Amino acid sequence: MFANLPLWPDRASNMAGNVDALFIFLLILCGLMCVAIFIMILVFAAKYRRRKGVEAEQIEGSTALELTWSGVPLLIFMGIFAWGAIIYFQERTPPQDSAEIYTVAKQWMWKFQHMEGQREINELHVPVGRDVKMIMTSQDVIHSFYVPAFRIKQDVLPGRYTVAWFRATKAGTYHLFCAEYCGTSHSGMIGSVVVMEPALYEQWLSGGPAAPLPQAGKQLFMSLGCSTCHRLDTQGRGPNLANLYNHPVLLEDGRTIIADDNYIGESILNPAAKLVSGFKPIMPTFQGIISEEQLNALVAYIKSLSQPTEGEAGSRNTPAASPSGQPQTMQVQ
Amino acid sequence: MAAIPLPGAEHENYLNKEYGIRSWLLTTDHKRIALLYLLSITFFFFIGGFFALLIRLELLTPAGDLVQADTYNKLFTMHGQVMVFFFLIPAVPAVLGNFLIPIMIGAKDLAFPRINLLSWYIFIIGGCFMLYTILTGGADTGWTFYTPLSTSFLDTHVVAAAVAIFIAGFSSILTGLNFIVTVHRMRAPGMTWSRLPLFVWANYATSIIQVLGTPVLAITLALVALERLFHFGIFDPQKGGDPLLFQHLFWFYSHPAVYIMILPGMGVVSEIVACFSRKRVFGYKFMALAVIAIAVFGFLVWAHHMFVAGISLYAALVFSLLSYLVAVPSAIKVFNWTATMYKGSISYTTPMLYAFGFIGLFTMGGLTGLFLAALGLDVHVTDTYFVIAHFHYIMVGGMVMAYIGGLHFWWPKISGRMYPESWGRLAALTIFIGFNLTFFPQFILGYLGMPRRYWQYSPEYQVLNVLSTAGSTILAVGYVLPMVYFLWSMRYGKVADENPWGAAGLEWMTASPPPTFNFDETPEVTWEAYNYGEAKEVPVER
Ligand SMILES: [Cu+2]
Numbered sequence: 001m002f003a004n005l006p007l008w009p010d011r012a013s014n015m016a017g018n019v020d021a022l023f024i025f026l027l028i029l030c031g032l033m034c035v036a037i038f039i040m041i042l043v044f045a046a047k048y049r050r051r052k053g054v055e056a057e058q059i060e061g062s063t064a065l066e067l068t069w070s071g072v073p074l075l076i077f078m079g080i081f082a083w084g085a086i087i088y089f090q091e092r093t094p095p096q097d098s099a100e101i102y103t104v105a106k107q108w109m110w111k112f113q114h115m116e117g118q119r120e121i122n123e124l125h126v127p128v129g130r131d132v133k134m135i136m137t138s139q140d141v142i143h144s145f146y147v148p149a150f151r152i153k154q155d156v157l158p159g160r161y162t163v164a165w166f167r168a169t170k171a172g173t174y175h176l177f178c179a180e181y182c183g184t185s186h187s188g189m190i191g192s193v194v195v196m197e198p199a200l201y202e203q204w205l206s207g208g209p210a211a212p213l214p215q216a217g218k219q220l221f222m223s224l225g226c227s228t229c230h231r232l233d234t235q236g237r238g239p240n241l242a243n244l245y246n247h248p249v250l251l252e253d254g255r256t257i258i259a260d261d262n263y264i265g266e267s268i269l270n271p272a273a274k275l276v277s278g279f280k281p282i283m284p285t286f287q288g289i290i291s292e293e294q295l296n297a298l299v300a301y302i303k304s305l306s307q308p309t310e311g312e313a314g315s316r317n318t319p320a321a322s323p324s325g326q327p328q329t330m331q332v333q
Numbered sequence: 334m335a336a337i338p339l340p341g342a343e344h345e346n347y348l349n350k351e352y353g354i355r356s357w358l359l360t361t362d363h364k365r366i367a368l369l370y371l372l373s374i375t376f377f378f379f380i381g382g383f384f385a386l387l388i389r390l391e392l393l394t395p396a397g398d399l400v401q402a403d404t405y406n407k408l409f410t411m412h413g414q415v416m417v418f419f420f421l422i423p424a425v426p427a428v429l430g431n432f433l434i435p436i437m438i439g440a441k442d443l444a445f446p447r448i449n450l451l452s453w454y455i456f457i458i459g460g461c462f463m464l465y466t467i468l469t470g471g472a473d474t475g476w477t478f479y480t481p482l483s484t485s486f487l488d489t490h491v492v493a494a495a496v497a498i499f500i501a502g503f504s505s506i507l508t509g510l511n512f513i514v515t516v517h518r519m520r521a522p523g524m525t526w527s528r529l530p531l532f533v534w535a536n537y538a539t540s541i542i543q544v545l546g547t548p549v550l551a552i553t554l555a556l557v558a559l560e561r562l563f564h565f566g567i568f569d570p571q572k573g574g575d576p577l578l579f580q581h582l583f584w585f586y587s588h589p590a591v592y593i594m595i596l597p598g599m600g601v602v603s604e605i606v607a608c609f610s611r612k613r614v615f616g617y618k619f620m621a622l623a624v625i626a627i628a629v630f631g632f633l634v635w636a637h638h639m640f641v642a643g644i645s646l647y648a649a650l651v652f653s654l655l656s657y658l659v660a661v662p663s664a665i666k667v668f669n670w671t672a673t674m675y676k677g678s679i680s681y682t683t684p685m686l687y688a689f690g691f692i693g694l695f696t697m698g699g700l701t702g703l704f705l706a707a708l709g710l711d712v713h714v715t716d717t718y719f720v721i722a723h724f725h726y727i728m729v730g731g732m733v734m735a736y737i738g739g740l741h742f743w744w745p746k747i748s749g750r751m752y753p754e755s756w757g758r759l760a761a762l763t764i765f766i767g768f769n770l771t772f773f774p775q776f777i778l779g780y781l782g783m784p785r786r787y788w789q790y791s792p793e794y795q796v797l798n799v800l801s802t803a804g805s806t807i808l809a810v811g812y813v814l815p816m817v818y819f820l821w822s823m824r825y826g827k828v829a830d831e832n833p834w835g836a837a838g839l840e841w842m843t844a845s846p847p848p849t850f851n852f853d854e855t856p857e858v859t860w861e862a863y864n865y866g867e868a869k870e871v872p873v874e875r
Pocket residue numbers: 143144178179180181182183185186187189
């Protein structure tokens with residue numbers, strides 16, 4: 001019977017248990033509050049129903065009561081707030097050494113680019129037990145990456161990267177939904193997340209194409225002529241991109257920002273937006289010239305030119321499948 | 334005080350003073366304008382309801398088989414736009430507020446009677462644009478108009494829909510302005526602020542939101558239209574715009590709009606609960622304070638609709654915190670209504686049944702709001718059916734219940750006739766059962782992960798969807814019933830005297846229906862609101 005009437009969603013990520021715990025707590029708390037109020041109303045309605053000769057007793061109110069029933073809920077609410085905030089903080093903070101998967105959403109499909117070079121449409125393979133960070137952008141309108149079994153959701157916007165992460169805990173195939181209305185086939189913009197045991201996942205990986213994403217990015221970097229200005233050996237007409245990722249950059253307007261995915265992507269599409277101090281705005285825009293997937297490859301390549309920061313280096317789970325294993329050797333060349 | 338008319342002997346009142354279509358279309362009488370609104374929004378309610386039924390029928394099966402995907406998208410878009418902007422927002426203020434506020438404060442009319450009529454005409458012009466949009470094929474942006482989908486990707490009647498809502502907004506602004514000035518300037522001698530019925534307080538708070546918030550919506554929709562027509566690039570990242578800017582602007586109005594839709598309903602429930610418990614509302618001052626607090630804090634929580642939209646982590650923390658603060662005054666209201674019943678003398682008339690329904694459903698809607706304001710949990714349930722269920726509990730379970738309850742409560746005043754009580758109770762029960770059957774399963778669907786605005790869905794969600802669709806047909810019957818017997822009662826209902834409920838409040842101290850200028854002579858108020866303690870004959874339980 002429950003095949004057609006599930007009462008609880010699959011629980012397949014590190015986050016799912018935490019979210020469920022808060023949900024169950026709220027169900028109990030709010031259920032009790034609801035029942036208490038309903039019972040009071042029913043009891044009053046029955047006990048004080050209109051009777052001949054019995055008049056209502058006029059009561060002005062009670063400041064003590066008012067303060068109690070605003071103060072106590074307020075305290076409880078603050079507790080719920082804190083609990084929700086802690087989970088959210090975790091949801092929004094991907095671990096440093098997560099495997100990265102680039103995602104492009106478009107009307108009406110999901111495209112995934114693994115660092116190892118695999119590309120998938122509407123199907124996403126991930127191993128059990130590995131932190132996975134989805135770096136996502138959209139080719140057209142706003143979509144939303146939603147995997148109910150993981151309890152995660154993140155809108156995917158055109159023109160910028162947004163990030164979601166998870167660690168799958170149970171092998172299986174789970175729904176992937178687009179949760180932000182995106183036009184005609186919104187409800188058809190669905191797919192599946194296939195969570196595999198690590199060994200099987202390795203097998204799946206080895207069946208794919210050879211060129212890792214950063215290498216594809218490097219080829220683009222050369223063929224688009226980026227390398228003429230952005231030289232790696234010496235300072236060219238454009239900034240040297242080695243060790244750029246995750247490091248501070250001083251801008252022409254005096255601000256200092258950290259070079260993250262969004263900054264690198266924006267600087268390719270709209271180079272004048274955040275000009276690096278000491279450089280002229282001579283770089284042409286690549287908006288409309290390269291696709292979102294090519295952009296991802298370029299960003300992945302530029303990121304591969306940086307040493308992993310302290311603490312990140314030694315903590316890769318499985319060196320063979322390490323997303324940036326390849327690029328790390330590349331930059332030594 | 335007007336003489337009580339003998340049954341059959343018609344006194345001169347606002348209904349029979351003049352006849353003919355002209356006397357209605359050119360009227361400046363707030364009561365007649367209220368009826369013009371009543372007719373107009375009832376029309377839109379049934380249009381919006383019809384769309385809702387089609388949506389539910391499509392969702393009976395997992396496959397998209399009843400209508401095309403594009404048609405489905407138009408159905409939920411126009412259901413939302415019609416219901417929000419052409420029914421819920423004007424419902425209590427423009428109908429009951431218009432009719433009652435001047436009478437409740439002892440005034441002859443609103444401060445600006447002609448502007449009041451103008452409001453209705455503006456509303457009708459906006460409504461015509463909406464009908465034009467619907468009849469020429471509709472828009473499929475969702476009622477939220479999210480960019481860049483709405484600005485750069487759809488080729489439906491988006492501009493017409495935006496214009497319709499833009500225009501209707503001005504009607505809302507003018508009504509709000511009119512109410513604010515009226516409450517400030519037109520109160521009868523002795524009608525101090527602390528003697529105002531809570532219904533007036535609620536509409537006053539609502540008016541503040543209407544006046545301050547609606548212009549932002551108007552600007553936002555104007556920008557959407559301009560971006561579509563002239564490709565400005567305000568919201569479209571392809572042209573250097575920011576799609577999140579749209580969401581901030583839209584929700585800056587549309588979250589407070591939730592309170593435009595619910596506050597007046599709270600006012601109605603306060604009147605009903607007091608009357609049928611025969612008691613002064615418990616904690617009057619806190620009740621008045623609470624509506625003002627909701628109106629003010631309601632402006633500070635908009636981004637809780639955007640926790641997964643790509644706003645910063647810290648912005649999300651602030652907006653979550655503030656959302657919990659605004660929940661406190663709502664909790665205060667529920668506790669005070671309940672306390673009002675304590676040691677009361679309670680009768681189970683139709684309006685009181687609606688008030689019970691309101692308190693129950695609003696409580697559930699409000700408590701599920703706590704789930705949605707919890708950041709980590711919202712990530713999972715936002716944009717799913719959980720949200721759909723939540724806001725329908727507030728807006729349909731809360732507001733529509735209050736509105737229909739209010740119509741029953743003041744129907745004798747409005748029409749001079751009683752509605753049939755047993756039919757009234759039957760309809761109230763039908764609506765309550767139909768409502769819960771429709772929307773409760775959607776909470777479960779949402780937690781299971783079914784996204785909103787899905788034309789086709791995964792088969793494991795079917796059983797709950799079938800339940801929901803079944804509920805919606807019961808709900809539809811429940812909504813048609815009052816319309817039928819209200820119409821019937823206008824001719825065959827028992828003639829009502831000036832105060833059939835033995836209620837307190839100035840509106841019950843003038844004839845039913847009231848004369849054109851409400852009172853034969855301006856009343857002088859020497860008593861507090863809800864003075865049920867002072868002898869007033871209790872009507873016999875029927
Ligand atoms: Cu979508």
